[in-house]
Amino acid sequence: MSALVPVERPVRLSRGRGRGLLSALAPAAVLGVVLLLSWQLVVLVGGVQAYLLPAPSAIAQAVVSDAPALLSAARPTATAVVLAVLAGAALGVLASVVIAMFEGVARVVLALVALAGCAPIVALAPIFNAWLGSTSIASKVAVATLSVTIPVVVNTTRGLLAVSPTHREYMQSVSASRRQLLVHVRLPGALPALFDGLRVGATLSVIAVIVSEYFGGTSNALGVLIANTAAMSRFDQTWAAVFVASLLGLSLYGLIALVERVAVPWRSATSG
Amino acid sequence: MTTPTTPTPTGTAIRLAGVSKTFSTSSGDVVALDDIDLDIPEGGFVSLLGPSGCGKSTLLRVIGDLVTPTTGTVEVAGTIAAEARRTRQYGMAFQAPGLMDWRTVRRNIELPLQVQGVGRAERRQRADEMLELVKLTQFADHRPRQLSGGMQQRVAIARALAMQPRVLLMDEPLGALDEMNREHLQRELLRIWRATGTTVVFVTHSIPEAVFLSTEVVVMSPRPGRIASRIPVDLPYPRTDETRLTDEFQAAERHVRERLHAVLEPTTAGL
Ligand SMILES: Nc1ncnc2c1ncn2[C@@H]1O[C@H](COP(=O)(O)OP(=O)(O)O)[C@@H](O)[C@H]1O
Ligand SMILES: [Mg+2]
Numbered sequence: 001m002s003a004l005v006p007v008e009r010p011v012r013l014s015r016g017r018g019r020g021l022l023s024a025l026a027p028a029a030v031l032g033v034v035l036l037l038s039w040q041l042v043v044l045v046g047g048v049q050a051y052l053l054p055a056p057s058a059i060a061q062a063v064v065s066d067a068p069a070l071l072s073a074a075r076p077t078a079t080a081v082v083l084a085v086l087a088g089a090a091l092g093v094l095a096s097v098v099i100a101m102f103e104g105v106a107r108v109v110l111a112l113v114a115l116a117g118c119a120p121i122v123a124l125a126p127i128f129n130a131w132l133g134s135t136s137i138a139s140k141v142a143v144a145t146l147s148v149t150i151p152v153v154v155n156t157t158r159g160l161l162a163v164s165p166t167h168r169e170y171m172q173s174v175s176a177s178r179r180q181l182l183v184h185v186r187l188p189g190a191l192p193a194l195f196d197g198l199r200v201g202a203t204l205s206v207i208a209v210i211v212s213e214y215f216g217g218t219s220n221a222l223g224v225l226i227a228n229t230a231a232m233s234r235f236d237q238t239w240a241a242v243f244v245a246s247l248l249g250l251s252l253y254g255l256i257a258l259v260e261r262v263a264v265p266w267r268s269a270t271s272g
Numbered sequence: 273m274t275t276p277t278t279p280t281p282t283g284t285a286i287r288l289a290g291v292s293k294t295f296s297t298s299s300g301d302v303v304a305l306d307d308i309d310l311d312i313p314e315g316g317f318v319s320l321l322g323p324s325g326c327g328k329s330t331l332l333r334v335i336g337d338l339v340t341p342t343t344g345t346v347e348v349a350g351t352i353a354a355e356a357r358r359t360r361q362y363g364m365a366f367q368a369p370g371l372m373d374w375r376t377v378r379r380n381i382e383l384p385l386q387v388q389g390v391g392r393a394e395r396r397q398r399a400d401e402m403l404e405l406v407k408l409t410q411f412a413d414h415r416p417r418q419l420s421g422g423m424q425q426r427v428a429i430a431r432a433l434a435m436q437p438r439v440l441l442m443d444e445p446l447g448a449l450d451e452m453n454r455e456h457l458q459r460e461l462l463r464i465w466r467a468t469g470t471t472v473v474f475v476t477h478s479i480p481e482a483v484f485l486s487t488e489v490v491v492m493s494p495r496p497g498r499i500a501s502r503i504p505v506d507l508p509y510p511r512t513d514e515t516r517l518t519d520e521f522q523a524a525e526r527h528v529r530e531r532l533h534a535v536l537e538p539t540t541a542g543l
Binding site: 164166167169170171172173174175176180184185188189191264265266 | 336358370373374375386387388417435441
């Protein structure tokens with residue numbers, strides 16, 4: 001067509017995603033450093049006893065000197081958390097698809113699941129330990145899986161139910177089957193919601209595994225380490241283990257964000 | 273009265289007989305369509321024009337078997353509408369482009385073919401042809417949200433055309449566009465229609481748009497939705513921007529406007 005055709009310009013891709021991330025993180029980093037320094041100062045100048053609150057420098061020291069023990073304790077904990085996230089995601093998506101198939105009752109079921117999500121699932125840890133044995137990771141994985149499943153179900157089901165009328169009508173116009181509507185519209189449309197649920201679930205699963213391990217008997221794990229060192233008033237080691245547990249949670253969060261960027265590329269396709 | 277100009281209708285693509293539609297709402301029944309009889313010739317470009325709420329969208333959806341009429345019959349391509357939809361005779365585009373954010377432009381156009389079970393290679397080839405047709409080849413791998421509204425609407429039109437439908441149903445597809453893009457897409461739509469020979473039913477509330485595009489303008493009146501008049505547009509194709517400036521075009525526009533106002537006046541008087 002000739003040059004007289006009005007030329008429409010596509011919306012420009014938001015570049016500088018990295019720069020945006022950096023400028024978003026910078027204030028948090030500054031705040032973090034300030035908080036750490038104040039903590040260090042309060043402990044040193046205020047003469048706070050180490051068993052009450054060790055200085056960040058002491059915790060850092062413990063992290064370095066206990067590194068081998070921390071690493072070996074982190075392994076079963078991380079394994080349990082990752083297994084729980086995978087199982088919770090799979091179970092959650094499966095349950096969501098089943099719930100969303102019955103559109104008449106889906107909202108009611110969803111409300112019940114959301115209600116169940118208000119209960120502190122970790123409180124079930126001793127019960128699961130009794131059922132599945134406290135020394136294996138099975139009981140931890142079970143409790144954590146439950147913690148992941150609930151927010152995944154709540155979010156994913158909402159996503160599956162929220163089909164845009166235009167999309168539904170379009171699929172109807174090409175005589176698409178229910179299965180095709182699910183595969184081509186409902187499931188991809190629910191992916192962003194699934195990841196929202198997964199992020200909440202991941203945080204809960206770290207909590208669930210660690211707390212579960214408090215009651216956990218003999219196996220070597222972060223929660224066990226935290227409980228044991230606290231019992232022996234070795235609070236620098238306790239804090240070091242808490243620090244590693246936080247790192248675990250953060251890495252999981254980052255990993256999920258990474259997977260989301262690959263699985264839901266359209267979410268970042270515009271600046272909006 | 274038949275149109276003496278090209279393209280010559282060879283048969284009836286769409287036939288509605290005694291079609292009415294009543295919606296039951298919490299505030300009572302709404303008669304959206306009342307006893308509609310309408311024949312649309314094969315290869316015709318028919319616009320439905322009328323004030324909002326007169327049942328244009330409902331009529332289009334009844335033709336497309338997305339809304340079941342309360343009474344009456346709808347025949348499309350020689351069968352009942354439900355069968356026509358089942359055998360995928362329709363291409364539809366609505367006011368909202370309704371593209372899938374999770375698919376690239378090309379994969380959006382491939383969607384109806386995928387639903388139909390067309391193989392990967394052929395799907396891709398057909399999508400590329402459609403992209404060519406709407407002049408968006410260079411945006412094949414973009415995401416819908418990276419495109420302007422006008423470009424998205426072109427993708428939606430390409431998607432509607434991908435199955436090479438016997439019948440193209442469009443509900444104010446250009447409604448959200450600015451004047452420049454609107455006229456540009458009108459020209460493209462005519463080009464595509466003439467190239468493919470599909471039957472088009474086109475909902476609009478713009479008089480010049482209806483006149484420029486159509487072989488026939490159907491004016492509808494509200495409460496209850498009825499066909500007020502059918503106006504053949506005897507302007508020769510191809511129609512260009514020069515066509516808009518001709519006396520014949522302006523006379524046709526005036527004629528449609530008068531019929532539309534005849535519909536509007538009793539309504540405003542009744543309020
Ligand atoms: N699904 C529906 N339920 C109830 N009323 C409806 C529905 N769809 C359309 N209507 C009513 O039918 C009438 C015609 O609507 P519509 O076909 O959308 O008109 P138009 O497209 O000409 O603006 C309006 O009064 C509208 O409120
Ligand atoms: Mg409408």
